[in-house]
Amino acid sequence: MLWYKAWLETRSRFLTSLATLTIFSSIFVHHALYIACLNTFPCPEEVRHSGWRSEFHFLLFVNQQYVVLMWILAVVLLGMGGLLREKALGTSSLTLTLPVSRARLMRVRVAMGIFQAIVLGVVPWLAVLIISFRAGMPISVAQVGFYILLLVGGGLIYFAMAVLVSSLVSGEYTAPALTFGAVLLGAMLFDNWLRRFNVWRLVTGDFSIDRNTFLLSKQVPWPGLLGSLCVAALMLLASVIAVQRKEF
Amino acid sequence: MTSEPAILTHGLTKSYGHDDAVRGLDLSIGRNRITAFLGRNGAGKSTTIKMLLGLIRPTSGSGTVLGKQITDAEQNRRMRQRVAYVAEDKSLYGYMTVEQTINFARSFYSDWHVDAEKKLLLDSELPANRKVKSLSKGMRTKLALLLAFARRPELLILDEPSEGLDPVGIEDLLRTLVSCSADGVSVFFSSHQIAEVERVADHICILDKGCLLMDASVDQLRQSYRRIDMVFPSPPPEREFQISGVKRIRTAGNQVRIFSSGNAEAVVERARNLRVVSVEVAPVGLRDVFLETVREN
Numbered sequence: 001m002l003w004y005k006a007w008l009e010t011r012s013r014f015l016t017s018l019a020t021l022t023i024f025s026s027i028f029v030h031h032a033l034y035i036a037c038l039n040t041f042p043c044p045e046e047v048r049h050s051g052w053r054s055e056f057h058f059l060l061f062v063n064q065q066y067v068v069l070m071w072i073l074a075v076v077l078l079g080m081g082g083l084l085r086e087k088a089l090g091t092s093s094l095t096l097t098l099p100v101s102r103a104r105l106m107r108v109r110v111a112m113g114i115f116q117a118i119v120l121g122v123v124p125w126l127a128v129l130i131i132s133f134r135a136g137m138p139i140s141v142a143q144v145g146f147y148i149l150l151l152v153g154g155g156l157i158y159f160a161m162a163v164l165v166s167s168l169v170s171g172e173y174t175a176p177a178l179t180f181g182a183v184l185l186g187a188m189l190f191d192n193w194l195r196r197f198n199v200w201r202l203v204t205g206d207f208s209i210d211r212n213t214f215l216l217s218k219q220v221p222w223p224g225l226l227g228s229l230c231v232a233a234l235m236l237l238a239s240v241i242a243v244q245r246k247e248f
Numbered sequence: 249m250t251s252e253p254a255i256l257t258h259g260l261t262k263s264y265g266h267d268d269a270v271r272g273l274d275l276s277i278g279r280n281r282i283t284a285f286l287g288r289n290g291a292g293k294s295t296t297i298k299m300l301l302g303l304i305r306p307t308s309g310s311g312t313v314l315g316k317q318i319t320d321a322e323q324n325r326r327m328r329q330r331v332a333y334v335a336e337d338k339s340l341y342g343y344m345t346v347e348q349t350i351n352f353a354r355s356f357y358s359d360w361h362v363d364a365e366k367k368l369l370l371d372s373e374l375p376a377n378r379k380v381k382s383l384s385k386g387m388r389t390k391l392a393l394l395l396a397f398a399r400r401p402e403l404l405i406l407d408e409p410s411e412g413l414d415p416v417g418i419e420d421l422l423r424t425l426v427s428c429s430a431d432g433v434s435v436f437f438s439s440h441q442i443a444e445v446e447r448v449a450d451h452i453c454i455l456d457k458g459c460l461l462m463d464a465s466v467d468q469l470r471q472s473y474r475r476i477d478m479v480f481p482s483p484p485p486e487r488e489f490q491i492s493g494v495k496r497i498r499t500a501g502n503q504v505r506i507f508s509s510g511n512a513e514a515v516v517e518r519a520r521n522l523r524v525v526s527v528e529v530a531p532v533g534l535r536d537v538f539l540e541t542v543r544e545n
Contacts, residue, residue, distance in 0.1 A: 094339060
């Protein structure tokens, strides 16, 4: 039933984000197909111009930039809440007197958040895949998988950051404001001084894109993804420790 | 059945900076009885309860609830399996319906009684499909109490359980407390409603400024506490009555009122030696015991 509680707490945020991301991606890819196909849709083979493929793939790469932005916004909001917020609302005494350890409460919340983050990464790209397939301009499943892998594998660090901040700060607006501030500041600082370690560029596919074909054709950036996942895991561990030490 | 106290603390202390919310609390709450935990606002009652349940850590001292160390996270978790708790603010998840809240709570406890739950739900007239956030304070209190009473825990800890209830609800609550105790459940509850406490409690603990001032059975209080009103021909010297058991002496002209926790016979004897005109010895209610005890502190 802890799963049920976690679902009830996050379902409106999750479903709103899912609908927004999916609708946005669907409209975007529809327009991308329209542009790539000389403003004709559906698009028969004979009307396609010679460079449509790279144009279309470039637009998919642009789509990923917007998806990443909205996805980060969504996972940060999904990472909010938890016991500190419950303390502010007065319900923490009910949750913490259940015969359940604080670590388990955190585990369930984090697992639910990760599951939702994955769904938020997969479903919009699945919509893109289906729409382009139906339009007769299919994109490869491998490309879609690559985008999703980058988004979820690299981006979970943003969710972990949100969980950590919400385990330290209880304010309804303070916690998300701090997290968004940290995301923005991190992106700016890393881009100026440590560009190779900029998670934003990793997640959007900037490090993996071929600038001629606009396909993610380079190798999967495993060190970057694993490094990002390790930092995310450390942040989540720190959140559990913070909550275990906190007084309610 | 174990003779180990339901709650046992040694020198339990909780400090916030330089302020002690609870100071060196030595508490021993026996099993199978109703113990009332009395005190003024800010006396440290809720802080004590929160320490017992592991919500906050003691600054020093130790304690056990049902034999489990309160500061050991795993032991505390196992203890909570056997304890039902109703918090002072009766906060519940506003986004759940009444039915969802009951289903949620039921899933954690093996001692849940579905029949008792159904009866309580019927008696309390709670709308099963309504969201908790739209319930009145009284309804929320009834739901919080239902979650505790639908189980048969070994220990019930209630923080201001009657707050927000109407007279009928309070009457039902008191009856349920007595029935739980008769079924072998130990009850430990804090309250400001002394009249209610007097009706159901077997034992009283009075806390003030974080210190335990009194730990006695209600019968013991009834037998030993007395108010003695005396009239003398001329104002008597107060020091004549400063003997063991005398808690407070109030003199107004020739009249003297003494509040004693015992030794009333010795007071009367001294008054007679001072040629008292009239003496009236009366038993004292819990309300007066409480007021005199905290005033004295």
